[in-house]
Amino acid sequence: xxxxxxxxxxxxxGPAGLAAAVAAYDTGIHNILILDRNNWLGGILPQCxxxxxxxxxxxxxxxxxxxxxxxxxxxxxxxxxxxxxxxxLKITKNNTIHAINKEGLHHIKAQSIILAMGCREKTRWxxxxxxxxxxxxxxxxxxxxxxxxxxxxxxxxxxxxxxxxVGLIMARRLKFEGADVLGVVELLPYASGLPRNVVQxxxxxxxxxxxNHTVTNIQGKERLTHVTIALINKNGExxxxxxxxxxxxxxxxxxxxxxxxxxxKTIDIQLDTITGGSIVNEHFETTMSGIFTCGNCLQVxxxxxxxxxxxxxxxxxxxxxxxxKPPENKQKICVRAGKNxxxxxxxxxxxxxxxxxxLRVKKPCGPVQLYLKTDKQIISKKKIxxxxxxNMLEFQVRIPENLFKDNRSFxxxxxD
Amino acid sequence: xxxxxxxxxxxxxxxxxIIVQSDGxxxxxxxxxxxxxxxxxxxxxxxxxxxxxxxxxxxxxxxxPLVSVKTIKSIPKEKIFSALKEIQKTVVDAxxxxxxxxxxxxxxxxxxxxxxxxxxIKKK
Ligand SMILES: Cc1cc2nc3c(=O)[nH]c(=O)nc-3n(C[C@H](O)[C@H](O)[C@H](O)COP(=O)(O)OP(=O)(O)OC[C@H]3O[C@@H](n4cnc5c(N)ncnc54)[C@H](O)[C@@H]3O)c2cc1C
Ligand code: SF4
Numbered sequence: 001x002x003x004x005x006x007x008x009x010x011x012x013x014g015p016a017g018l019a020a021a022v023a024a025y026d027t028g029i030h031n032i033l034i035l036d037r038n039n040w041l042g043g044i045l046p047q048c049x050x051x052x053x054x055x056x057x058x059x060x061x062x063x064x065x066x067x068x069x070x071x072x073x074x075x076x077x078x079x080x081x082x083x084x085x086x087x088x089l090k091i092t093k094n095n096t097i098h099a100i101n102k103e104g105l106h107h108i109k110a111q112s113i114i115l116a117m118g119c120r121e122k123t124r125w126x127x128x129x130x131x132x133x134x135x136x137x138x139x140x141x142x143x144x145x146x147x148x149x150x151x152x153x154x155x156x157x158x159x160x161x162x163x164x165x166v167g168l169i170m171a172r173r174l175k176f177e178g179a180d181v182l183g184v185v186e187l188l189p190y191a192s193g194l195p196r197n198v199v200q201x202x203x204x205x206x207x208x209x210x211x212n213h214t215v216t217n218i219q220g221k222e223r224l225t226h227v228t229i230a231l232i233n234k235n236g237e238x239x240x241x242x243x244x245x246x247x248x249x250x251x252x253x254x255x256x257x258x259x260x261x262x263x264x265k266t267i268d269i270q271l272d273t274i275t276g277g278s279i280v281n282e283h284f285e286t287t288m289s290g291i292f293t294c295g296n297c298l299q300v301x302x303x304x305x306x307x308x309x310x311x312x313x314x315x316x317x318x319x320x321x322x323x324x325k326p327p328e329n330k331q332k333i334c335v336r337a338g339k340n341x342x343x344x345x346x347x348x349x350x351x352x353x354x355x356x357x358x359l360r361v362k363k364p365c366g367p368v369q370l371y372l373k374t375d376k377q378i379i380s381k382k383k384i385x386x387x388x389x390x391n392m393l394e395f396q397v398r399i400p401e402n403l404f405k406d407n408r409s410f411x412x413x414x415x416d
Numbered sequence: 417x418x419x420x421x422x423x424x425x426x427x428x429x430x431x432x433x434i435i436v437q438s439d440g441x442x443x444x445x446x447x448x449x450x451x452x453x454x455x456x457x458x459x460x461x462x463x464x465x466x467x468x469x470x471x472x473x474x475x476x477x478x479x480x481p482l483v484s485v486k487t488i489k490s491i492p493k494e495k496i497f498s499a500l501k502e503i504q505k506t507v508v509d510a511x512x513x514x515x516x517x518x519x520x521x522x523x524x525x526x527x528x529x530x531x532x533x534x535x536x537i538k539k540k
Contacts, residue, residue: 046484066532
């Protein structure tokens with residue numbers, strides 16, 4: 001067992017972990033350690049070879065690998081140590097990370113910890129798709145890694161279930177590699193990915209999008225041979241006599257992402273059942289003092305720009321925790337999701353003043369009113385042209401002093 | 417000859433369906449747009465649709481078997497598959513630096529293909 005001390009230890013070297021490290025370093029804390037189980041830095045980005053990253057942040061549209069290298073370079077320039085091929089196993093009291101790598105077991109004791117483990121993909125078992133269990137069924141991200149990192153083409157006749165961005169991008173990518181892409185099947189009446197990806201990944205190559213459809217059966221003994229799809233009614237049930245069978249050898253699942261928090265569960269940190277990430281205050285601090293979180297393990301972001309911006313705020317907060325050793329703040333108000341709102345982050349706020357909140361809506365509509373209210377007063381009101389579950393909403397609001405005296409909670413609503 | 421087509425605006429997440437009339441040299445948005453940006457997008461999309469192309473190229477002797485690449489500017493949509501053919505034929509030697517030109521003048525477009533990743537030589 002080896003013992004290591006650090007001011008800040010960061011778990012995960014994706015864009016979130018790297019951005020948090022850079023910001024913490026620039027705030028004045030230099031004894032930082034970044035851990036990652038991969039043998040590269042940048043997390044999932046090196047496999048996202050398409051462009052569209054960093055537009056808001058840098059004004060140019062970068063590819064995933066370029067964006068990752070931009071942050072890797074910043075980390076290297078500051079000589080921040082990174083331990084690669086190191087898996088964090090659990091966190092115990094007094095902010096101690098138990099990790100393992102080729103040298104053996106490590107105990108890393110840190111004043112602040114930043115959780116930046118990213119997310120993982122939903123699988124066939126999350127969607128409970130009936131049928132046999134042949135080979136040829138992959139998550140879209142696994143297929144993306146095969147093709148873009150390891151030069152392995154997963155199949156020839158491809159069907160995609162789920163119209164999230166990763167699925168749409170993979171439909172085009174497989175078309176580029178000469179595969180026969182038969183279509184994208186989506187349960188909802190609209191695509192869950194960005195319009196940009198629907199146009200540039202499907203429409204450009206005449207790949208059909210089957211809205212209000214789902215996969216009802218999977219067939220094949222060794223390898224996948226057939227997939228049955230059917231129309232779905234308003235209650236989400238397959239409609240009789242609308243089934244059609246599609247011959248294919250590969251089914252890609254793009255069913256959504258789940259924040260990766262197995263590690264978070266090893267210590268008593270409270271998770272939000274809707275986001276799947278930790279419950280945080282305005283400093284991205286979890287319910288455990290000194291443990292912060294950012295990136296896709298907090299909430300699944302749609303752009304890396306906003307993700308990195310918030311990760312930097314988490315890095316700065318973690319640095320201030322080391323510099324100032326603030327006493328535990330007991331005073332807080334709760335932020336609740338109201339009408340047409342799936343969730344709001346942060347879930348708690350400790351101080352009055354101007355705050356930046358992010359939320360995701362339940363259904364697309366517009367124009368709408370965004371309003372924040374307690375049971376007694378309306379705190380703020382704002383008109384918004386259009387809201388969509390595919391687009392996270394970021395907004396600023398001034399929280400008045402009196403809220404901390406009486407109500408101790410307010411609700412965020414979207415009304416049309 | 418004028419032709420009418422429906423174009424989905426990709427500038428913002430609303431994704432307006434814009435009906436455009438064009439004769440090959442000029443184009444006009446008829447209905448569906450909610451703002452000026454949409455008109456400009458629909459006009460270029462009707463007359464000269466362009467796309468960034470990203471893919472990967474085989475690497476010899478590198479720490480990774482592939483290097484990710486992109487066109488340095490967007491290329492005409494109808495040239496995508498000719499560009500891809502050249503990309504698929506190419507093999508490059510490590511080391512490669514991000515920004516290195518790996519294919520000059522792809523598909524006779526006077527546009528280069530550059531590496532988007534840095535790859536070092538594989539240690540024996
Ligand atoms: C398959 C897939 C494809 C995506 N494609 C796109 C896209 O095209 N465009 C886009 O904008 N976004 C995409 N995303 C979202 C993308 O995840 C974010 O843009 C961004 O990469 C997330 O950054 P992150 O740092 O939060 O997580 P990640 O990049 O996932 O980094 C997390 C890191 O933590 C490490 N880690 C996790 N647990 C441990 C542990 N216990 N010990 C040690 N290390 C650990 C992981 O190995 C990983 O390196 C995609 C996501 C996935 C899953
Ligand atoms: S036309 Fe305007 S409002 Fe409509 S999608 Fe385009 S940019 Fe958005």
